[in-house]
Amino acid sequence: MTPFGWIQIVIFLIAILALAKPLGIYLFRVFESPDKPFAGFFGPVEKFIYKVCGIDPDEDQDWKTYTVSLLLFSLTGLFVTYGILRLQGFLPFNPEKLKGLPPWLALNTAASFTTNTNWQAYAGETTMSYFSQMAGLAWHNFISAAAGIGVALALARGLVRKPSPGKTPGVGNFWTDLIRGVLYVFLPICFVAALVLVSTGVVQNLDAYRHAVTVEGHEQTIPMGPVASQEAVKLLGTNGGGFFNANSAHPYENPSPLSNFMEMVLILAIPSALTYTYGLMAGNRRQGWVLWAAMAILFLAGASSAYWAESKPSPASPGIVTGHGSGNMEGKETRFGIASSALFATATTAASCGAVNAMHDSFNPLGGLVPLINIQLGEIVFGGVGAGLYGMLVFVILTVFIAGLMVGRTPEYLEKKIEPREMTFATLYILAFPMLVLCFTAWASVWPPALASLHNNGPHGLSEILYAYTSAAGNNGSAFGGLAADTPWFNATLAVAMLAGRFLMIIPILGIAGSMAGKKTVPQGPGTFRTDGLMFLVLLLSVIVIVGALTFFPALTLGPLAEHVMARGGRLF
Numbered sequence: 001m002t003p004f005g006w007i008q009i010v011i012f013l014i015a016i017l018a019l020a021k022p023l024g025i026y027l028f029r030v031f032e033s034p035d036k037p038f039a040g041f042f043g044p045v046e047k048f049i050y051k052v053c054g055i056d057p058d059e060d061q062d063w064k065t066y067t068v069s070l071l072l073f074s075l076t077g078l079f080v081t082y083g084i085l086r087l088q089g090f091l092p093f094n095p096e097k098l099k100g101l102p103p104w105l106a107l108n109t110a111a112s113f114t115t116n117t118n119w120q121a122y123a124g125e126t127t128m129s130y131f132s133q134m135a136g137l138a139w140h141n142f143i144s145a146a147a148g149i150g151v152a153l154a155l156a157r158g159l160v161r162k163p164s165p166g167k168t169p170g171v172g173n174f175w176t177d178l179i180r181g182v183l184y185v186f187l188p189i190c191f192v193a194a195l196v197l198v199s200t201g202v203v204q205n206l207d208a209y210r211h212a213v214t215v216e217g218h219e220q221t222i223p224m225g226p227v228a229s230q231e232a233v234k235l236l237g238t239n240g241g242g243f244f245n246a247n248s249a250h251p252y253e254n255p256s257p258l259s260n261f262m263e264m265v266l267i268l269a270i271p272s273a274l275t276y277t278y279g280l281m282a283g284n285r286r287q288g289w290v291l292w293a294a295m296a297i298l299f300l301a302g303a304s305s306a307y308w309a310e311s312k313p314s315p316a317s318p319g320i321v322t323g324h325g326s327g328n329m330e331g332k333e334t335r336f337g338i339a340s341s342a343l344f345a346t347a348t349t350a351a352s353c354g355a356v357n358a359m360h361d362s363f364n365p366l367g368g369l370v371p372l373i374n375i376q377l378g379e380i381v382f383g384g385v386g387a388g389l390y391g392m393l394v395f396v397i398l399t400v401f402i403a404g405l406m407v408g409r410t411p412e413y414l415e416k417k418i419e420p421r422e423m424t425f426a427t428l429y430i431l432a433f434p435m436l437v438l439c440f441t442a443w444a445s446v447w448p449p450a451l452a453s454l455h456n457n458g459p460h461g462l463s464e465i466l467y468a469y470t471s472a473a474g475n476n477g478s479a480f481g482g483l484a485a486d487t488p489w490f491n492a493t494l495a496v497a498m499l500a501g502r503f504l505m506i507i508p509i510l511g512i513a514g515s516m517a518g519k520k521t522v523p524q525g526p527g528t529f530r531t532d533g534l535m536f537l538v539l540l541l542s543v544i545v546i547v548g549a550l551t552f553f554p555a556l557t558l559g560p561l562a563e564h565v566m567a568r569g570g571r572l573f
Contacts, residue, residue, distance in 0.1 A: 009300075025280070046179060082110040108495045117354070120242065120477070142182050150174055155393055210224065286532035380395060
């Protein structure tokens with residue numbers, strides 16, 4: 001561990017903090033204010049889309065209508081993407097004449113990008129045509145991220161809106177949220193980000209692959225493609241699907257420390273800013289800053305732990321000096337080093353992104369534990385675009401409920417009572433994720449077709465299976481590696497985990513939004529537990545850690561923790 005490594009982490013957090021307020025204000029103006037930014041440019045386009053699609057932007061949907069709209073739109077996108085992938089060989093922009101994907105892989109990939117997971121059981125440069133990358137996968141990168149923001153805003157509206165006499169407010173309009181998210185947020189920011197990435201050396205073209213002869217006389221294929229445009233939305237939308245198999249460890253996706261820092265900032269920019277947006281919606285900016293502080297503390301704990309763990313030599317190569325402070329450089333790029341690799345791994349799993357600039361499978365046991373825990377906490381450590389905010393708000397509701405029990409009064413949040421209906425939805429949300437992860441992991445750990453895909457035995461093999469289903473159900477998309485996931489078993493079960501992890505958790509969120517939207521406000525009294533101060537922050541962090549520890553600690557004990565103990569005893573290698 002070096003001072004320069006710590007400086008990288010501190011500068012990164014400062015950059016995320018500096019972006020939170022201006023970007024949060026911009027998001028508030030886009031979705032909640034009549035004073036839209038760049039209205040003279042985007043306004044006519046927005047109105048034209050509404051007219052062509054027959055959308056009334058002023059319609060205030062209830063939570064059930066919002067949910068049905070989201071589900072039907074997502075299902076349609078899944079089928080369209082599946083068709084594109086299956087028919088890839090007959091579609092244009094296919095310079096390498098790649099064939100269509102097999103049925104199970106096409107289903108897995110379509111489900112992956114529909115759910116903002118971007119799990120990849122394929123090598124992008126040898127599997128996907130340019131058309132599939134642009135019209136299928138990148139299209140989902142935009143709309144799935146915009147849909148996630150919409151769900152977060154719907155929950156926020158349900159919490160902060162006050163009912164009018166004789167009228168129950170809705171939670172917004174799904175179609176309006178979707179269109180504004182793509183038009184005002186993702187398209188302009190990604191356009192600028194793509195140009196900046198090109199300036200750092202990221203590839204952007206529609207050329208055929210280059211074929212070169214090496215000095216040894218062998219032929220080498222050098223892939224080309226529209227990489228920078230895909231890279232920008234992959235990161236800003238916390239999607240994570242790489243154009244190349246090596247993802248952001250590939251020099252055409254991430255050529256330099258400058259591009260690496262920019263990519264990390266893109267990952268957390270919107271999740272961080274949404275906390276400020278929420279504070280503006282609540283009419284109390286301190287509410288948003290409390291959420292940001294909780295996320296930042298958890299993030300700093302994870303980044304510090306990962307950096308510390310990876311600064312140690314790999315137990316697989318004791319006594320071998322590998323440079324960069326003799327830390328664990330296995331599976332890492334020398335142009336990034338240990339600190340930047342550990343920071344990227346923390347950022348991408350703190351958000352539901354899944355992009356990687358190092359191979360998590362090569363991390364030391366405790367280093368690999370950090371990205372695993374980040375996802376298992378519910379990806380609320382900033383979290384995905386939208387998903388981080390609504391996941392954290394569920395923990396806020398749970399914390400308020402526990403605080404109410406402690407003082408013996410009905411819990412309240414933002415002057416609205418938290419009652420059994422909301423707690424039922426919150427409990428469904430909290431339980432759905434671990435149920436998917438642990439049930440599928442247990443099944444795969446004893447099922448021969450699943451075990452045949454393992455390249456490692458013992459605790460590390462279990463960690464690979466646990467990470468795969470954690471990543472799928474958590475809609476993250478990163479992987480430990482070492483697992484041959486392109487099989488009918490894993491393609492099918494991971495697709496189910498991704499779809500259930502997305503939509504079985506969104507439905508309770510929107511249920512809470514609808515239930516809270518119609519509640520009358522209750523004036524604050526002497527016994528009201530404040531949710532915008534230090535005491536609530538400490539209690540919120542405690543609830544997050546306790547729920548995560550109680551749920552996944554036994555599985556982690558059998559996986560990375562057992563591997564660490566055995567490695568220290570010299571019994572693994």
